[in-house]
Ligand SMILES: NC(=O)c1ccc[n+]([C@@H]2O[C@H](COP(=O)([O-])OP(=O)(O)OC[C@H]3O[C@@H](n4cnc5c(N)ncnc54)[C@H](O)[C@@H]3O)[C@@H](O)[C@H]2O)c1
């Protein structure tokens with residue numbers, strides 16, 4: 001597979017995700033294909049690290065094709081995914097004269113994508129935007145599905161909107177410059193798709209030969225796993241765009257993942273690393289409830305470690321675990337609500353989990 005297209009079917013809001021090596025270099029051609037003519041202003045949002053690597057040829061391609069384009073760089077890091085940065089984007093958009101017919105492009109990881117999406121959702125009550133994700137996590141997760149957000153001092157992603165992109169362009173070649181640890185963290189979400197809905201993907205990832213090709217960033221293999229991941233995400237999002245039901249299964253491993261991110265301090269574990277440990281805990285609960293076999297639990301554990309992801313539960317206090325879970329609204333009438341595996345490729349939502357089933361894993 002050296003190119004793939006996936007439709008995200010959402011009625012009038014439907015869009016395509018195109019995965020192709022080198023697509024970033026021919027962005028004008030792609031924009032033309034989706035009907036973005038060069039009389040429209042384009043605001044590209046990125047950060048310094050990414051723009052140092054990719055912006056020059058990206059802008060050249062747009063300018064050579066007579067697009068009126070300007071770039072705004074946001075400060076890197078979760079700390080700057082906030083209202084202040086959003087406000088700076090609005091100021092820049094005003095100066096540039098961004099109108100209802102203009103377009104915003106997010107070139108970067110999940111942070112750039114989330115804040116750009118929210119800027120596009122709110123500027124002039126909503127204008128079109130395009131996602132060009134450059135981390136594995138943003139390729140397989142945040143760029144598709146239309147969740148946009150910034151953080152509030154009281155919590156992550158508290159201010160946001162659902163706003164679907166007009167298109168998503170994914171260039172797996174950009175993963176070559178991504179720090180290895182960030183790549184592995186993205187693999188946690190890919191593994192997640194395998195466990196929740198795609199046994200074939202799970203088995204593909206387990207295969208030693210495939211694993212080596214993936215780790216060596218061979219385009220064909222990257223396209224295969226990104227394509228499978230997005231297919232699952234697209235399928236689930238199209239059934240439940242605003243997470244009233246089934247979309248919650250995408251949060252497999254995330255309840256305990258959030259606990260770990262919160263209690264170990266953001267920074268000790270990357271999101272994907274915390275999710276790996278979260279999947280391990282969910283796997284253990286499922287094992288005890290007899291939902292899946294020991295063999296399946298071990299397969300999940302092995303795959304997590306084989307992609308250099310952590311699976312050891314850090315020392316955290318039981319009481320604090322409960323406090324975070326309560327804050328996450330995972331508790332209803334004293335019972336906890338979790339997504340648990342019923343086998344490789346199948347999960348369900350359980351809202352009858354008693355504390356004793358998981359508190360023993362904490363100190
Ligand atoms: N909207 C959603 O549905 C959704 C889903 C999951 C996560 N998120 C959000 O995504 C964010 C995390 O995204 P992330 O993991 O992509 O992190 P990120 O955006 O911080 O990127 C990670 C780091 O890699 C750098 N980088 C990005 N692409 C690179 C490349 N190709 N080469 C070299 N360096 C590169 C970035 O500058 C950054 O330092 C969080 O804020 C999270 O809340 C959103």
Ligand SMILES: [Zn+2]
Nearest residue numbers: 189254271275
């Ligand atoms: Zn996640």
